Amino acid sequence: MKRHMNHFEEDILIVGAGLSGISAACHLQKELPKRRFTILERRTNIGGTWDLFRYPGIRSDSDMFSFGFKFKPWRNAHFFSQGADIRDYVQEAATENKVFDHIRFQRKVVSADWNSRAKRWIVKVVNEATGEEETYRAKFFWCCAGYYNYDKGYKPDFPGEDTFKGQIVHPQHWPEGLDYTGKRVVVIGSGATAVTLVPSMVDKAARVTMLQRSPSYIFSLPSVDAITQVLQKTLPANLAYKLNRTRTIGLAHVMFKACKSRPAAMRKFILKMVARQLKGSTVDIKHFSPSYMPWDQRLCLVPDGDFFKALRGGKADVVTDHIERFEPEGIRLKSGELLEADLIVTATGLNVQMVGGMNLMKDGVPVNLGQKMFYKSVLLQDVPNAAVVLGYTHASWTLKSDLAAGFVCRLLKHMDKHGLTVATPHAGEVPVVNELTVLGGLSSNYLKRVADQLPRQGATHPWRNKQDYYHDQKVLLKDPVDEDGLMFA
Template sequence: MTTQHFDLIIIGAGLSGIGSACRIAQEYPDKSLAIIERREKMGGTWDLFRYPGIRSDSDMASFGYNFKPWHSDKVLAKGGDIRDYVAETAREFNLQDKVHFGLHITSADWSSEDQRWTVTATHEKSGEPRQFTCSFMLNCAGYYNFDQGYRPTFKGEENFRGDIVHPQFWPESLDYSGKKVVVIGSGATAITVVPAMAEKAASVTMLQRSPSYIMAMPDTDKISMALNKVLPKDLVFRMARKRNILFQRGLYLACERWPNAMRKVMLGHMRRRVGPDVDMRHFTPKYNPWEQRLCAAPDGDFFTSLRSGKAGIVTDHIDHFTENGIVLKSGQTLDADLVVTATGLDVQLMGGLQLLLDGTAVDMPSKMTYKGIMLQDVPNYGWIFGYTNAPWTLKCDIGGQYICRLFDEMGKRGAAVVRPVDTTGNETGVGMLDEFAPGYIVRAKDRMPRQGRSGPWKVTMHYGKDKKMLVEDPVADGQLQFEKPVAANSGNIRTLKATA
């Protein structure tokens, strides 16, 4: 088995992987770069999910790349359009030939002697093992399991004569026209699926255990549409991006500072959208706004489907399935031909690969995250984990810039290795996302890295603070340990030097 060596390996060809690769390829055109992607196409999440209505839940002015403006009147984009956007960006930056498709990475082992990673993968179609080495690895594989979603087992479901489908694995041939559909769940996926399916189904009922906050958003950016008539498109894009980032941040901070007042605002918003006759028990969450992510409804389509009678909502718990539907704890029966289990994600960090240091597995929950971009004591390894309270890709963009600055610092110091080391006793038992409480995060707390008390070890989930820390503050902060090339390998280490 031959082994290919690269200066940098990026794991994942989705939004984060391609966005980071664009940044690095621009700054370091002479660096050898490989992008390893498990799927056969680019797009990541947006290639995997194909359920009805699949779209972004963040506006594309801030969710897209700031170096590639998203010129569209639509605020929220369809999944297929985002997939095409990722592929188009890769072509523009000449990255398409750097992607190795169909490879499932199983492990990455750092050798202190060789000062490099050995990455082991399997070509899924042929079953052939593949091996790569690299000087630096950047993991952009996302945070959930592509092989399975979170799917609880329901009593008696084996007796159900209809179909049970999880949105993560939507059959292309599924025809739900004229069928009675029950969608189990109340998160972003359910809020998307219900109005989309209501157009063709005989009926759609959203069955939830507890409500979520749902915010109607304009489906078209009328402000930018007007400005585009008199100003350059790129300027209008930058203005929209800044405006939307500030609005999102302001909304989040308001919810954090005045939770009771913002709860009243959000409940009032939903009441106005759904109409005066609705039972607000279905729209009154037990938690405060932004303790879980807000659900977006473009032009309030979810509320429109409820008001029209094409869709309904039930708040209850499942007792058991029957041949023809679902019996609830209250005794109510929901007839169904098709059940959609929009029950959430199964969190899987870093694509599920096993990280090893000199053959010893890294215990992820015992490590702190450094600047939300590296891991304590793990050398030459970056990890892009986006925001839970803002568009994911905002972190991707500044994370890519930080990696470039890190390479530049290594080049200035003649260093081959860099690793974050806690020199100030920041360790705590607090998980990196303990303040964020959706079910899929709560279920995965035992798999998450921790965060520290202060400084670069504390997770802020604050774009402004992170941007300053990653893009403006000095890279060398006393927490990074730089190492020279070992004598045996000094001739094999390629100097990292940014171009002008």
């Protein structure tokens, strides 16, 4: 990194030091050791989501053998892991690959503008520790900033909020040391966060109620299985990890394909599993019977049925209703019932935000992502020398970030070998498909709210994002880099 005052010259500039950014850096260290790169991270530590979220029970909602990096074995036998363990794992990966020397913390990226004459990205940054402005000129721009707003989670404006006498907390901004001992807790939501919070809070709270507007599919998996343990005990760590990873990726793929090809049968199967888990509780299965089919929205996975154990234990319950208003003593439902509460947790989701909320431009003209397509699900249409990493929605996020990193390294090697400086995807006459399949075709509300801001789908390869690991493995790691649509200069 060359520096002059507050100006920096870079080969490669990575934004974000979460899973995707650390994966990108580790791949560069291994595959392009002579390339200079810098990571800009707004927070004071690496880990992204796993450094931000600190609510009770925070854990992965993907199995750790596919959630872990391909190049670093996950040595624990548990399928799901706590947030602290994931933070430690990411820290280890960064340390082992000497990534920390490349990270500049507390840097907020304000804008990134491709200058065609200079053949450089001009990136404007604020050092939030000092308030100083910095400018980075980079040959290649790699955005690993995730897909949601770190500053503010999504929360509807509920009528009468200011009248509630208790405390209202959003999981994205969980107060340190929050004491809910003996309190009546209402968790608003039915997604992964809500089903994690409920069993994690029942030990201290007087009662925990999950209030949902509509049900979600919740599927229980064992946190440890016998095959995993046998492989880890009898084989070298790298081989055991490879086999466990291959097995869990395959099982998840089969499960997803079955849900899409035989939705009615899979719905019946999942609800049958739920009915077994609810035996011994007073909770009706109607609270777990969505109107949509499996994987039209994300499937919630719970380890060892801990969510259902909380229901059977009698200190947790589920209510399906709409909120009329908040009142001093709790939440008035449209049915007329009052849910009494001392603490309300609004597990109402994320605010989806592309490219970290920065202003993305080309020669001073804003790039409208809602009018662009992804090339091989990594590069942006008509945007030179830039990669944007979006993980899978129905498989591990890290699976995709690892594949994307592999592809970018292949692309950079190809450009170096042939003396090329600029790579730009051009779609030509490929028709645009205006649907939400760029993030897996989910019908979730958090995606519908920003549908006009998300990149479009193309009708044909390489402009169609299939959200399929096996397909992407071939396309990103084996197919020729310079396929139709990618123009070089």
